[in-house]
Amino acid sequence: MNEKASGNAPILEMENVSVDFPVKGIAAFFKRQKISAVSDVSLRIEKGQTFGIVGESGCGKSTLANAMIGMVKPTAGRVTFKGKNLYELDRKSFKKTRRDMQMIFQDPFSSLNPRFSVYELISEPLLIRGDATEEEMKVRVEELLELVGLAKDDINRHPSDFSGGQQQRIAIARSIILNPDFLVCDEPVSALDVSVHAQILNLLTEIQGKLGLTYVFISHNLAVVKNICDRMVVMYLGKVMESGLSKTIFQNPRHPYTLALLSAVLDTDVEKEKEQIILEGDIPSPIDPPKGCRFWQRCPYAMEGCKNVPAPEVEIDPDHYVACHHVNGFPKTDLPEGYDRPVKSEEKEKANMPHPLKAEENVEDKTDA
Amino acid sequence: MNRENTNENMLAVRNLKVVFPMARGFIRAVEGVDLDIKKGESVALVGESGCGKSVTSKSLMKLLETPPALMRVDGLTLDGQSLKDYSEKKMQDIRGRHMSMIFQDAMTSLNPVMTCGRQIDEMYMRHQGMDKKKARKHTIRALELVGVPEPRSRAKNFPHELSGGMRQRVLLAMAFACMPKLIIADEPTTALDVTIQAQVLEVLRDMQKTHGVSLLLITHDLSVVSNIADTVYVMYSGKIVEKAPMKDLFRKPYHPYSEGLLKSVPKLSDEGKKFVQIPGSVPHPMKKPPGCYFHPRCPYATEKCQETMPPLEKLGKDRLVRCFHPLDNASKEAKTS
Numbered sequence: 001m002n003e004k005a006s007g008n009a010p011i012l013e014m015e016n017v018s019v020d021f022p023v024k025g026i027a028a029f030f031k032r033q034k035i036s037a038v039s040d041v042s043l044r045i046e047k048g049q050t051f052g053i054v055g056e057s058g059c060g061k062s063t064l065a066n067a068m069i070g071m072v073k074p075t076a077g078r079v080t081f082k083g084k085n086l087y088e089l090d091r092k093s094f095k096k097t098r099r100d101m102q103m104i105f106q107d108p109f110s111s112l113n114p115r116f117s118v119y120e121l122i123s124e125p126l127l128i129r130g131d132a133t134e135e136e137m138k139v140r141v142e143e144l145l146e147l148v149g150l151a152k153d154d155i156n157r158h159p160s161d162f163s164g165g166q167q168q169r170i171a172i173a174r175s176i177i178l179n180p181d182f183l184v185c186d187e188p189v190s191a192l193d194v195s196v197h198a199q200i201l202n203l204l205t206e207i208q209g210k211l212g213l214t215y216v217f218i219s220h221n222l223a224v225v226k227n228i229c230d231r232m233v234v235m236y237l238g239k240v241m242e243s244g245l246s247k248t249i250f251q252n253p254r255h256p257y258t259l260a261l262l263s264a265v266l267d268t269d270v271e272k273e274k275e276q277i278i279l280e281g282d283i284p285s286p287i288d289p290p291k292g293c294r295f296w297q298r299c300p301y302a303m304e305g306c307k308n309v310p311a312p313e314v315e316i317d318p319d320h321y322v323a324c325h326h327v328n329g330f331p332k333t334d335l336p337e338g339y340d341r342p343v344k345s346e347e348k349e350k351a352n353m354p355h356p357l358k359a360e361e362n363v364e365d366k367t368d369a
Numbered sequence: 370m371n372r373e374n375t376n377e378n379m380l381a382v383r384n385l386k387v388v389f390p391m392a393r394g395f396i397r398a399v400e401g402v403d404l405d406i407k408k409g410e411s412v413a414l415v416g417e418s419g420c421g422k423s424v425t426s427k428s429l430m431k432l433l434e435t436p437p438a439l440m441r442v443d444g445l446t447l448d449g450q451s452l453k454d455y456s457e458k459k460m461q462d463i464r465g466r467h468m469s470m471i472f473q474d475a476m477t478s479l480n481p482v483m484t485c486g487r488q489i490d491e492m493y494m495r496h497q498g499m500d501k502k503k504a505r506k507h508t509i510r511a512l513e514l515v516g517v518p519e520p521r522s523r524a525k526n527f528p529h530e531l532s533g534g535m536r537q538r539v540l541l542a543m544a545f546a547c548m549p550k551l552i553i554a555d556e557p558t559t560a561l562d563v564t565i566q567a568q569v570l571e572v573l574r575d576m577q578k579t580h581g582v583s584l585l586l587i588t589h590d591l592s593v594v595s596n597i598a599d600t601v602y603v604m605y606s607g608k609i610v611e612k613a614p615m616k617d618l619f620r621k622p623y624h625p626y627s628e629g630l631l632k633s634v635p636k637l638s639d640e641g642k643k644f645v646q647i648p649g650s651v652p653h654p655m656k657k658p659p660g661c662y663f664h665p666r667c668p669y670a671t672e673k674c675q676e677t678m679p680p681l682e683k684l685g686k687d688r689l690v691r692c693f694h695p696l697d698n699a700s701k702e703a704k705t706s
Contacts, residue, residue, distance in 0.1 A: 198646035266592035
């Protein structure tokens with residue numbers, strides 16, 4: 001899989017894409033606050049590959065995927081799909097391009113209309129495109145039902161008659177009926193039972209083999225990503241921390257955040273004693289993210305310089321990019337004094353407080369001690 | 370905590386049955402479950418959604434609404450005290466004080482219009498008769514124990530002002546507030562991110578070990594179990610299919626379902642692309658197959674499995690398995706000889 005993919009033309013390219021959302025409220029307006037969901041991300045997805053996006057909730061992985069398929073307009077940067085800039089197309093050609101990119105969502109039960117039958121659900125995209133006859137549609141739906149492993153008799157049943165795994169199969173059938181080239185799977189198995197995870201993942205790989213699809217696979221489970229993805233990016237608070245071939249990243253993870261994520265994956269292996277890196281605190285708010293490295297508040301190796309100097313992505317091995325001062329060393333520009341001192345843990349804790357707006361209120365609470 | 374009579378059971382459940390009457394028949398959610406939890410032990414109840422594990426946990430606390438549910442149990446003892454015939458009023462003294470529960474979603478199980486501190490204060494005021502000031506002191510200590518930074522000001526926050534991991538810690542603090550004998554944790558980390566999950570599990574394990582509290586952990590995720598449990602019960606479609614010490618189960622599962630579950634957890638050490646899968650899906654609770662409930666999905670099923678439900682039998686040391694064809698041949702021979 002890896003060898004076959006390399007050297008292919010990119011199907012989708014993103015250059016310095018940023019997505020910001022406005023914060024509601026007058027105060028936020030005057031302070032010019034914004035939520036920086038994705039910040040300065042560049043990536044290249046080659047045809048036939050599976051591209052993984054990994055990160056915790058709130059790190060911008062879904063926003064990034066939405067920006068890829070034209071559901072969220074980036075505030076800056078370019079998204080090029082098959083050589084065309086997605087956000088410069090006129091309405092008609094955008095709609096046409098959009099047919100080639102589809103999405104599978106996390107929770108199949110809420111993404112399928114409960115009043116539709118399986119036939120209506122799966123054929124709806126064809127109906128909207130409007131160039132197929134009833135006969136053709138029926139044939140096509142039956143074909144797809146077989147492909148995703150459902151019975152032909154299921155065609156008139158409703159989503160509530162199916163188990164979670166089967167519902168996800170319907171959702172998959174629905175997303176591939178227009179023969180897309182590019183499929184975004186947003187946590188396709190995390191709402192399902194453990195014993196059906198493998199079924200859906202195997203089905204996805206099988207379909208990819210048959211139809212030559214390109215996948216973008218969003219997940220927080222690193223063990224799944226390892227098995228299914230060719231390339232991956234690790235995101236934290238809207239920035240890419242590490243990217244490259246997934247093989248290389250798993251063999252030789254360099255960024256402290258990747259290391260922590262890997263060690264947080266629980267295993268069923270009882271023989272081997274694993275050392276866990278437990279990160280302190282929570283993912284900070286994407287409103288006013290840190291100026292420097294976005295990970296410094298939780299990083300066990302954080303240095304004074306990390307707070308202010310942004311960490312660029314540097315290619316440390318061929319095709320393996322890491323954005324970390326600890327790995328790459330600080331850039332040779334004018335650095336603040338004492339930049340290489342480790343940050344004190346109290347300072348990290350302070351920066352980690354969940355609500356910066358509430359900080360002032362906490363001063364006067366000696367009364368009830 | 371005195372550890373002299375550790376062999377005695379903290380919680381013993383005998384033949385628990387829960388049925389939900391429906392318009393077109395019955396849903397037998399729990400079918401004769403026996404559970405034993407020793408003092409200071411942590412036990413995990415593992416199963417997929419719809420296998421009856423949450424119903425089991427709720428009926429242990431008598432939190433199940435009856436009606437609609439119908440519950441029957443032959444024996445329910447907590448630390449030698451039989452709770453079987455306790456009224457709701459008496460149960461209210463037990464809950465929180467002698468056994469408490471941690472729910473999956475911290476946002477929905479905390480009261481959104483009360484500060485977190487106030488909700489923990491209530492525990493002390495209700496069960497230990499403290500006044501407000503004293504209760505708040507204890508609350509702050511309890512929050513400190515579960516690793517909430519700046520507990521004094523956090524106690525004044527409302528649940529929505531805290532992050533998911535912090536809310537789960539507040540729930541932990543609440544559960545441990547009166548130092549109960551038994552804690553039931555129903556999927557405590559499912560709604561959390563991996564790095565936060567690691568934090569919360571560490572706190573839970575530390576608290577459980579240092580205070581010698583018995584723990585019943587309910588989860589669908591076997592990898593969580595490996596970190597925390599001593600004994601594991603595997604449940605399928607309302608019945609216990611296997612009970613074993615955690616390490617033994619992970620080394621050598623006896624029931625085909627346990628084996629399938631273990632194999633389907635993707636591992637970082639795996640190479641290659643194929644995921645191991647269990648075919649089919651969990652049976653609908655109103656249309657359970659005859660014989661062994663697992664036989665339609667079982668690779669080892671025979672005709673016997675289609676007709677009769679296998680009994681839960683002892684197999685080897687401390688292990689029980691409900692299967693005609695347990696996977697361990699060595700002990701099978703030992704049993705027959």
